[in-house]
Amino acid sequence: MEKTLEAPAEEPLHVHGPLGVAVGSVTRTFSGRRGEVTALAGMSLRAAPHEVLAVVGPSGCGKSTLLELICGLQRPDSGTVRADPAVLMPQRDLLLPWRSALDNAALAPRVQGLSREAARARARPLFARFGLAGFERARPDELSGGMRQRVAFLRTLLAGKPVLCLDEPFAALDALTRQEMQSWLAGALAAEPRTVVLVTHDVEEAVVLADRVVVMSPRPGRAVAELAVSASRPRRRTDPALLALREQAMAALEAA
Amino acid sequence: MLAALIVLALFGAWELYADLGGVDQLILPPPHDVASSLWNDRGYLWHNLQVTGGEVLLGILVALAAGLVLALAMHLSPTLRRAIYPLLMASQTIPIVVVAPLLVTWLGFDLTPKLFIVGLVCFFPVVVSTLDALASVDAEQLKLMRTLGASRVKTLLHVETPSALPGLFSGAKIAVVTSMIGAVLAEQAGSSDGLGHVITYATGQLQTAQAYAAVALLSLFAVILFALLAALERWALPWARTARKAT
Numbered sequence: 001m002e003k004t005l006e007a008p009a010e011e012p013l014h015v016h017g018p019l020g021v022a023v024g025s026v027t028r029t030f031s032g033r034r035g036e037v038t039a040l041a042g043m044s045l046r047a048a049p050h051e052v053l054a055v056v057g058p059s060g061c062g063k064s065t066l067l068e069l070i071c072g073l074q075r076p077d078s079g080t081v082r083a084d085p086a087v088l089m090p091q092r093d094l095l096l097p098w099r100s101a102l103d104n105a106a107l108a109p110r111v112q113g114l115s116r117e118a119a120r121a122r123a124r125p126l127f128a129r130f131g132l133a134g135f136e137r138a139r140p141d142e143l144s145g146g147m148r149q150r151v152a153f154l155r156t157l158l159a160g161k162p163v164l165c166l167d168e169p170f171a172a173l174d175a176l177t178r179q180e181m182q183s184w185l186a187g188a189l190a191a192e193p194r195t196v197v198l199v200t201h202d203v204e205e206a207v208v209l210a211d212r213v214v215v216m217s218p219r220p221g222r223a224v225a226e227l228a229v230s231a232s233r234p235r236r237r238t239d240p241a242l243l244a245l246r247e248q249a250m251a252a253l254e255a256a
Numbered sequence: 257m258l259a260a261l262i263v264l265a266l267f268g269a270w271e272l273y274a275d276l277g278g279v280d281q282l283i284l285p286p287p288h289d290v291a292s293s294l295w296n297d298r299g300y301l302w303h304n305l306q307v308t309g310g311e312v313l314l315g316i317l318v319a320l321a322a323g324l325v326l327a328l329a330m331h332l333s334p335t336l337r338r339a340i341y342p343l344l345m346a347s348q349t350i351p352i353v354v355v356a357p358l359l360v361t362w363l364g365f366d367l368t369p370k371l372f373i374v375g376l377v378c379f380f381p382v383v384v385s386t387l388d389a390l391a392s393v394d395a396e397q398l399k400l401m402r403t404l405g406a407s408r409v410k411t412l413l414h415v416e417t418p419s420a421l422p423g424l425f426s427g428a429k430i431a432v433v434t435s436m437i438g439a440v441l442a443e444q445a446g447s448s449d450g451l452g453h454v455i456t457y458a459t460g461q462l463q464t465a466q467a468y469a470a471v472a473l474l475s476l477f478a479v480i481l482f483a484l485l486a487a488l489e490r491w492a493l494p495w496a497r498t499a500r501k502a503t
Contacts (some may be wrong), residue, residue, distance in 0.1 A: 071403045088403040090396050097495040098418050111406035111414055139495060159404045 013192060017084025017162025020195050021047040021070055026079030027220075028065055039065040041220035043079070045197075047212075049162070052189060052196040054206035056249060057216030058256075063199040066221070067165040070197060084195065086163035091171050093152040095140035101151045102127065102136040108159035126154050130188055146177040153188065163195045170205065179237070182208055186234065203249045207242050208235055213249055217256040225252035285465040290472060293465040300454075301466075305473050307450040308443065311367065312435045312481075315374025319431055322375070323382030324424060328412070330383070331390040348380045352438065356445035370442040370450075377438035378431035382424065389423025390416050422496040425489040432481045436474050 028040045039062035047053040068074045071086045095104045106119035170178045206213045215225040274286035330337040363369040401411040443452025451470045458466040
């Protein structure tokens with residue numbers, strides 16, 4: 001079924017935010033059954049518009065709390081969070097099992113008030129552009145882990161928000177699929193530039209994908225080091241400059 | 257298959273006991289008497305099965321619709337939930353055998369008191385299982401919906417309600433079974449037809465075989481309804497089975 005598209009299919013979605021993300025000495029404490037837990041203490045970071053910022057840190061250092069603050073799902077106890085509207089991509093894909101892949105990707109436009117067909121029309125061109133053509137009608141349980149994360153990422157893009165908060169998006173995948181997905185994400189972000197805050201515990205993932213890497217301390221989390229990744233894209237994981245940066249980031253993590 | 261064998265063995269034991277155990281056939285008719293009553297009185301039984309079946313189906317539909325609405329309301333409002341939950345449980349302790357005749361005098365001999373009683377016994381399983389299913393939606397999923405720009409109502413519509421449908425079906429399957437008892441009790445309290453009426457009347461006339469035939473029909477109807485519901489669930493919610501397998 002060939003048909004001529006009136007607008008070029010490669011055209012990006014045009015999402016701009018003037019602020020990027022600015023987190024200024026934020027503290028966040030939760031009171032639980034075992035007393036108070038301080039997740040973040042004096043955490044600061046900044047991501048310029050269309051910058052890809054990776055945040056690495058040990059487990060439980062408050063990385064997820066940080067993303068929820070940026071997304072406006074929580075408020076800081078002290079400090080400031082200023083950010084353009086942000087959308088969350090959690091570690092688990094959380095695709096709705098009764099919806100097709102296309103309808104899952106089109107979830108945001110659908111809940112924002114578009115008709116089913118109009119929402120699908122938004123998602124369809126992205127399927128072709130990002131390697132999901134032919135999987136539109138598949139149900140989530142028919143897709144591989146990597147495919148599910150692709151659909152989840154398209155759902156995140158289609159929310160139409162300038163900031164993407166990715167919470168260890170590939171942590172649940174096997175090593176090979178993870179590398180494949182990192183290259184895929186790099187390509188997707190080159191085609192659809194966004195301000196990205198990528199939380200990960202994988203230092204290699206951070207240096208391969210990000211413009212800048214922020215290293216966090218164990219709980220209570222705060223930024224202890226910041227590394228600029230100036231290597232040009234597309235990047236190769238074996239690039240000596242990237243390997244050196246990995247070493248630096250690992251050293252910063254251990255020192256924290 | 258195994259169920260059929262067990263039923264067959266039970267019928268065999270019953271037949272032997274009724275024929276050789278020295279029990280009066282008016283007290284315990286052998287299965288072949290029940291079977292011949294099923295055949296000989298088929299017109300009469302069929303008419304009454306239709307009456308009871310109609311009450312049951314309509315009562316379950318009323319309970320499902322009202323149960324879904326109430327479960328959604330209670331899910332949205334914790335205050336309402338706290339206020340209504342105890343009342344809901346209290347409603348299940350009402351001894352229907354005692355209340356049914358009062359309801360009949362109050363609401364009349366027609367369909368209304370039967371629907372009320374069937375609805376009353378079906379309502380609780382429907383509300384509780386739907387409410388549980390609504391509450392079991394992942395907290396992270398709800399956060400995700402907020403950042404995708406979904407309002408509370410849209411999240412309810414697109415995420416929580418579909419997630420609760422398997423729960424609604426579980427409730428409906430329990431309701432099918434309890435609704436039979438409700439319908440029979442309602443009919444025995446005051447009615448001129450229906451299988452409950454048949455049982456009361458036949459027992460009074462010492463036509464025990466016919467009473468047992470009515471009971472057999474009731475059980476068969478419940479089993480068929482249950483199976484239909486399970487098939488409907490598989491057809492309407494194919495994703496629910498694979499999701500359950502995965503977890």
